[in-house]
Amino acid sequence: MVGPLLKGLKITFSHLFKPAFTVKYPYEKIEVAPRWRGKHVLRVDEEGREKCCYCGLCEAVCPANAIRIYGEEAPLEKSDVGKIAVIYEIDYRRCIFCGYCEEACPRGAIELTTFYELAEPEREKLLQTKETLLEKR
Amino acid sequence: MAVKEEQQFKELMAKGTSLGQVDEDIMRQNIRTQDLWVNMGPQHPSTHGVLRLILALQGERIVDTEIVIGYLHRGTEKLAEARTYHQIIPLTDRLDYLASPAMNFGYVLAVEKLAGIEVPERAEYIRVLMAELARISSHLLWLATHALDIGAMTVFLYCFREREMVLDLFEMATGGRLTTSYYRIGGVAHDLPEGFLDKVKEFCEIFPKRVQDYDDLLYSNRIWLSRTVNVAKISAEKGLALGLSGPSIRGSGVNWDLRRANPYSVYDKLDFEVAVFDGCDVYARYLVRRKEMLESCKIVKQCVEYLEKTEGPVMAKVPKVFKPPAGEVYFATEAPKGELGYYIVSDGSNKPYRLKIRTPSFANLIALPEMVKGQMVADVIAAIGSIDVVLGEVDR
Numbered sequence: 001m002v003g004p005l006l007k008g009l010k011i012t013f014s015h016l017f018k019p020a021f022t023v024k025y026p027y028e029k030i031e032v033a034p035r036w037r038g039k040h041v042l043r044v045d046e047e048g049r050e051k052c053c054y055c056g057l058c059e060a061v062c063p064a065n066a067i068r069i070y071g072e073e074a075p076l077e078k079s080d081v082g083k084i085a086v087i088y089e090i091d092y093r094r095c096i097f098c099g100y101c102e103e104a105c106p107r108g109a110i111e112l113t114t115f116y117e118l119a120e121p122e123r124e125k126l127l128q129t130k131e132t133l134l135e136k137r
Numbered sequence: 138m139a140v141k142e143e144q145q146f147k148e149l150m151a152k153g154t155s156l157g158q159v160d161e162d163i164m165r166q167n168i169r170t171q172d173l174w175v176n177m178g179p180q181h182p183s184t185h186g187v188l189r190l191i192l193a194l195q196g197e198r199i200v201d202t203e204i205v206i207g208y209l210h211r212g213t214e215k216l217a218e219a220r221t222y223h224q225i226i227p228l229t230d231r232l233d234y235l236a237s238p239a240m241n242f243g244y245v246l247a248v249e250k251l252a253g254i255e256v257p258e259r260a261e262y263i264r265v266l267m268a269e270l271a272r273i274s275s276h277l278l279w280l281a282t283h284a285l286d287i288g289a290m291t292v293f294l295y296c297f298r299e300r301e302m303v304l305d306l307f308e309m310a311t312g313g314r315l316t317t318s319y320y321r322i323g324g325v326a327h328d329l330p331e332g333f334l335d336k337v338k339e340f341c342e343i344f345p346k347r348v349q350d351y352d353d354l355l356y357s358n359r360i361w362l363s364r365t366v367n368v369a370k371i372s373a374e375k376g377l378a379l380g381l382s383g384p385s386i387r388g389s390g391v392n393w394d395l396r397r398a399n400p401y402s403v404y405d406k407l408d409f410e411v412a413v414f415d416g417c418d419v420y421a422r423y424l425v426r427r428k429e430m431l432e433s434c435k436i437v438k439q440c441v442e443y444l445e446k447t448e449g450p451v452m453a454k455v456p457k458v459f460k461p462p463a464g465e466v467y468f469a470t471e472a473p474k475g476e477l478g479y480y481i482v483s484d485g486s487n488k489p490y491r492l493k494i495r496t497p498s499f500a501n502l503i504a505l506p507e508m509v510k511g512q513m514v515a516d517v518i519a520a521i522g523s524i525d526v527v528l529g530e531v532d533r
Contacts, residue, residue: 004357011353012291021298033305035312035330063224098227098318103326112312 032114037097039115040090042133043108049078050134051109054085058101058110066094067101088133092118092126142167172200177517179208185282185521186528190505197513202506206499209532217492222248222322222459225492230316232496232530235278236271238264238307239472240530241320246401247468247479248322252461259444260324260451261403266337266440267310267319269433273344274303275473275525276426276433283423283522284355287364292354299347302340309333322459324452334441341438348431355423365420369508369520372417379504383475383497384429385524388422390415395471409436419523426525460487474498474525496530 023030032038043051054071067090074084101110120126145163178189187208193201213232217225229244230237242264249256281296304314310329311319319326355361371381373389386393394411396404412428414421463485469478475497482491501524508520 004353004359008291008354008358011350021301033309033312033330035310035327036308037312061224063220063227096227096316097313098316099312099326100224100227100318 032116034114036114036116037099037102037112039113039118040101040128040133041111041113041135042088042130043111044135045080049080050084051107052085052088053079053081053083053107053109055106057104057106061100061104063098063100064094064096066091066096085130088130090128090133092128093123170195175514179205185526188502188521188526188528188531190517192514192517194514199509199512199514199517202509202517204502204505206502206528206531209528211533213533214492214494217489219488221487222461222489225489226320226322227316227318229494230318232494232533233275233472233474233477233498233527234315234529235527236268236275236473237313237315237317238267238271238319239275239470240477241318242268242402243468243470243472243477244479245320245322246470247466247481248461250468251464251466251481251483252322252459254323254453254455256324256453257450258403259447259449260453262440262443263325263329263451264320265402265404265407266437266444267307267317267325269436269440270303270306270337272433272473273430273437274300274307276430277303279426279473279522279525280351280423283519283525284361286518286522287361289355289358289361292351295347295350295354299344302343306333306336306340309336321452321455323455324450328451329444334445337437337441341434341441344434345431348427351427362420364515364519365423365523366416366418368419368516369512369523370417371504371508373415375507376504379507380500381475381504381524382500383471383473384412384422384425385475385501385504387411387413387425388523389417395469395476399469401468401470407436407439409433419519422523458487460485469495472497474527474530475501494530494533496533498524498526498528499531499533502526502531 045051054069056069059067059069068087069085069089070087071083071085073082076082078084097112099112102112142163145166149162173194175192175194176189177192179187189205189208191203191205192199211231213228216228220228226241226244229240232240277296277300281293281300284292284296307317308314310333311317311326371389373386373391376386376389377391381389382393390413392411392413395401397411409432410428412425412432414424416424461483463483465480465482467478467480469476471477476495477497478495480493480495481489484490505520505524508524509517512520
C-alpha cells in the first residue's frame, strides 16, 4: 500500500531539482511562432503607398463580420491601382483571429502579426481603425 | 403527543413491552425520510464548464440525476446556415475547443464527401498527424483535470506541461494554439513549417516517458484505485443502448473505434491498436485513454515517417466560390471524446441548408444518471470526469 505512494513521492521530489517550467509572464515575454495570428497590420509598399486597393475580399470572407471597409478613387501617388480604402475598421470585439482575411487578400495588404497583447480597459478602444492598423515606416 | 401516537403507545404498553422500547418503536414508525435535492453547478469547477446537475439524494446516495444544459449555447448550427462552407471551419473549432483539429477534420471530410473532392495524400497525413496530436492534448487535459477533481494535484501540473508542448506544435504549424482553423476543404491551410517534424519527433521521444511518470503517480496508487475502481459502472448493453461512444464505451469492453470500424482518411494504412478494457468503471475508462495517448503517439510517429519522405501539394483544386451539389451527407469520425458526426443538407448554394452536428459529449452525457445511480455524491465528480464532457460541444 505504501509502495506506490512512495513511488509517487519520489517523482514529485525529483522535480524539485529540475528547472522551473513556468514563465514570469509580464516580466518575461513568450516568443511566439512566426505563423502566430495576432494583431492585424495594413502593409504599405516601398514608396509608402497603401497596398490595400479596396477589393473587399477580406470583408466578404470574414466569418465573424468584424471588418468594415469603404473605399474611394485615389491619385496614383497614394495608390498604384487608383483605389484606396478610406475606412478600414476591424472590430476586435468580434474578430476571432482565424486569419481568413490574410488568406483572401490577393495583394498581401493585410497580415496578422505576432503581437498578442490586445487587452484594453475600454471596449471602444478595441475598434481598430486605419490609424492603428497602418504599418508605420 | 398526537392522537395516533398515543394510540400506538397504548397498544404497545398493552403488549407488555418496556417503556424505552416503546419510545423507540414509535419513533421508527413515524420518522420519514425525504429526498434532498442538491444543485451541482453550473459554476462548480469540477463540472468542467457550465454543466448543471440536480441531484436527488437519500443521505449520501444518489437516487436521481437531472442534467440541465444550454448555458454555453451559441447556436452554432443556426449560425452555419448563414455562413459559406469555408466560413464554418472556425465555428467548428469552438465545439470541442480542446481538440479543435479533430473537430475541423470531421467537418471537412463531410464536405469533401458531399462534393466528391480527392485530397492529396500528403494533406491527409498532415491532417491525421494534427488530429492525433489533438487527441493527445485532449486526453492530457482530461487526465489532468480528472485527477485534480479526484484529488491528485501533481498530475495536473505535469499533464499541463506536456500539453503545452503539443500546443506549441499547433502554434508553430497553424498560428493558433486553441482554435487552430488549420484544415481547409480539400486539404490544409499551409504546408508544415520547417523544423516542425523534428519537434514532433522530439515530443514523441519524450512523451512515453512522461506517461510513465503519470503511471507512477496514479496507476497503482491506493487512493486513485479506491476512487475509481468499481465506481460509476455501466454495462456494455446499457452503454450501447444509451448511445455511448468513444473511450467511454471502450471502457465497457466494446471494441468500437471508427478509425478501425469504418476507416476514413489514411487510417487504414496506419498501424495502431484500439484500446479496449472491460472494467466498465472509471478506472477502465482511465486505462483506455491512457493507452490511447500512447497509440496516438505511435500514429504520429508513422505520419512523421511518411511526411519526411514525401513532398507534394497539400491542397486539392477547390474553386474559390465553393458550391457543392445538392444532396445530403453524414460523416462520422472518431473524435477524442467519441463519435463526431456532421450531417449536411445542401441545396446547391454556397451555404449549407442545414448542418446538424452529432457531438460525442452530448450523447455521452445522457449515460451519466445511469452511471451514478446509487453512488455517493463524490463519485459524481469521478463519473463526470470519466466521460470527459466538454460543454462547448454539448451546448454547441
